Amino acid sequence: MNKTWRAVILYVRLIFDLAVDGIFSLFWHRRNKxxxxxxxxxxxxxxxxxxxxxxxxxxxxxxxxxxxxxxxxxxxxxxxxxxxxxxxxxxxxxxxxxxxxxxxxxxxxxxxxxxxxxxxxxxxxxxxxxxxxxxxxxxxxxxxxxxxxxxxxxxxxxxxxxxxxxxxxxxxxxxxxxxxxxxxxxxxxxxxxxxxxxxxxxxxxxxxxxxxxxxxxxxxxxxxxxxxxxxxxxxxxxxxxxxxxxxxxxxxxxxxxxxxxxxxxxxxxxxxxxxxxxxxxxxxxxxxxKLDREINFKDIKFYYMEKSKDLSVSTIRADLRGAMKRVITRISQQTMSTETAPQPYYHKAFNHMYSIWKHWMTKEPEDLATLCTNNKGSANGIVELLKKMVGLSRHCLFTVVRLLEHQYLPKVDAEWAEKITKELKEDLFSKLGDNGVLLMPSGPQPAPYHYSCFLRPYNFSYWAIVNTLKCPATQVPLGVNAQGLPLGIQVVAAPYNDALCLKVAEYLSKEFGGAVVACKYK
CATH class of the missing domain: 3.90.1300.10 (Amidase signature (AS) domain)
Structure with missing residues (x-):
């Protein structure tokens, strides 16, 4: 797909997402307690x-x-x-x-x-x-x-x-x-x-x-x-x-x-x-x-990814892009060197985050259809959908949707998924080594309205792709947006370098105020 068509699709997707938020806000915005x-x-x-x-x-x-x-x-x-x-x-x-x-x-x-x-x-x-x-x-x-x-x-x-x-x-x-x-x-x-x-x-x-x-x-x-x-x-x-x-x-x-x-x-x-x-x-x-490892913050190498080109996920909102830029700027000021300043990183695997995770989920021991019956048979997505339409299903709609996806949508090509995952691991981890982290978006937008995820089912992919890498990651809060909703980023490291993630999280906590509690103190 050429850049022009990709840009058009992303623009249309952004308009769609803003429309979804507007429609759902009519019902949910005033239902805040x-x-x-x-x-x-x-x-x-x-x-x-x-x-x-x-x-x-x-x-x-x-x-x-x-x-x-x-x-x-x-x-x-x-x-x-x-x-x-x-x-x-x-x-x-x-x-x-x-x-x-x-x-x-x-x-x-x-x-x-x-x-x-x-x-x-x-x-x-x-x-x-x-x-x-x-x-x-x-x-x-x-x-x-x-x-x-x-x-x-x-x-x-x-x-x-x-x-x-x-x-x-x-x-x-x-x-x-x-x-x-x-x-x-x-x-x-x-x-x-x-x-x-x-x-x-x-x-x-x-x-x-x-x-x-x-x-x-x-x-x-x-x-x-x-x-x-x-x-x-x-x-x-x-x-x-x-x-x-x-x-x-x-x-x-x-x-x-x-x-x-x-x-x-x-x-x-x-x-x-x-x-x-x-x-x-x-x-x-x-x-x-290696959680007790002594780490000098100035020795950490920083890479960052501002957005994915995966067309199945929504466009990163401006408030989250701004939060990422503030982090990059602050770290750049801390390192005080062009050699250690955060560097951009991207890999073609990020164009297919959900598909890659979907494949690796087939390797997990749980079978959704069997779980739905409490291990006493196998549920059928179409049957459950029909039952849901007449009020007889015992499951949530999202469970039925997931069943339909598992049973009736095309499978991900296993050879392709495993090859591109291997390539991403080798490329990313060779860069990170034992003293590097990747700063990633947490998701396309702050907390969505209830039920709106049905229209954006793959927006969790920014987290899911990290699972496929089987590496540590820390979610870090970065204050709130104009609506008072929390912002944040992920800090990702190579396997067994959990201490690096937590060291960076500690630094960002001091720089950006730490956790955002949802209540006032009296």
Whole structure:
């Protein structure tokens, strides 16, 4: 396709996107409900990092019970508006916190605290993580009575580190969409504007974090599910190098899966929490991530990609282009050298981001048609669509659409997809090495209105292409636009260079103000 026709298509696409926003705003713009302010006299601890709170509990400056009660009280304040909680275990969490306080009061040796770096710190998790005795529905009506019989490996490791589960949170049905909605728990709303999406599939975790209603948010990411909600809600989100976090107990995984794009991660208001939390769930594989590596910021090589030429995704909006330019300018001023100034980067694989990810999803162990029936058969997209049209389907429309795509649209040429992925990896990682990062757009626009993703189904591709690279990436907030919606970028590094992503995120946090909470303080 020549440049003229490409430019015409992009221009038409931009007009279409602006029209979509205008039409959906007529319904959703005035349906915004304000999140209650955070009372600093009662709940100031909820503004602090998990690592700082763990230290205060250890030094007897803060009781775990008080912290857990603060989280529970805040959840009850904001959840009627954002609808982020699937099921809470508030009384059990408070009881466990009391036990922690009693242990500390009786005296614990430093060695025990070292084994439990999260002792007394509460956390929440997406309902797709198995928590013993808690609902494990994955948003399916057919699983509405299913309870988890044991903890997932990540939950076990967080508990062993002293963490206390407060609640399981909402998710898209079977985790397959850019909105957090399902037939069991309903729709989660973005706390910055409740007429807009939180993203998926960890949207409820991001909404709670942005509302100062959780301290630690455990997430997972196979196509942007940690980074997308972090972006839409103005938080930090880290996607570790895949293969380093044990995924046993996520969906139906047994932890033996090889070469998966899926990795567990966290969303947080504080970039300082991401490394220590990742270490906990990485376990004996944590050293592979080199999170304790000393890094001189001035030694980091920077590359950047301002936009993709993939015609299946929307044009990058002006506010996000401006945010990227501000980052490049600030880093250029910091490096003070033309040799180390950020350099543009592009590869032809970015012209086909969604198609590449779509192919690699066929290598993942989950089969959507089987999952839809709770592993008791195979759903048919056309049948489900007909049932949906007469109100008999038990699934969300986006699940039906995904089924139709999987079963009836053309498959991606496997040889081509694997060849171009290999070429992208070799080219990009040879440039990045062990001291380089790529700055990428997070998505084409800030948080869209509810349901508008149906008309722009592939806009998550900026996150998804990173999954196909099986490398680390950190979502970094960069303030807000004129409408008060969070802006941001992704920081990508070569595999096992997670520390580079977090170092750059730390720098950008200081330069651009860090996380953007969705509530006022009083």
């Amino acid at each position: 304000t999140i209650p302010p955070l009372d600093l006299k009662k709940h100031a601890v909820l503004t602090e990092s998990a690592t700082a709170l763990a230290k205060k509990i250890r030094q007897k400056e803060l009781k775990s019970e008080d912290l857990v009660r603060a989280v529970v009280e805040r959840i009850k304040e904001v959840n009627p508006i954002i609808n982020a909680i699937a099921v809470g275990r508030y009384d059990a969490a408070i009881a466990e916190a009391k036990e922690v306080d009693a242990l500390i009061a009786n005296g614990l040796p430093d060695a025990e605290f070292d084994k439990k770096p999260l002792l007394g710190v509460p956390f929440t998790t997406k309902e797709s993580q198995a928590v013993e005795g808690m609902p494990f529905t994955l948003g399916l009506l057919s699983r509405r009575h299913v309870l988890a019989t044991e903890d997932s490996e990540a939950i076990k490791r967080l508990k062993d580190a002293g963490g206390i589960v407060v609640a399981c949170t909402n998710l898209p049905e079977l985790l397959v969409w850019q909105e957090t909605r399902n037939p069991l728990y309903g729709q989660t709303n973005n706390p910055h504007h409740t007429g807009r999406t939180t993203g998926g599939s960890s949207g409820a975790e991001a909404a709670l974090t942005a509302s100062c209603a959780t301290v630690v948010s455990l997430c997972s990411d196979v196509g942007g599910s940690t980074r997308m909600p972090a972006f839409y809600c103005g938080m930090f989100g880290h996607h570790p190098t895949p293969g380093t976090t044990d995924c046993r107990g996520v969906l139906f995984r047994n932890g033996e899966e090889k070469d998966s794009m899926l990795a567990l991660g966290f969303i947080s208001k504080h970039v300082e929490d991401l490394g220590p939390l990742t270490k906990i769930i990485a376990g004996d594989k944590a050293p592979l991530l």
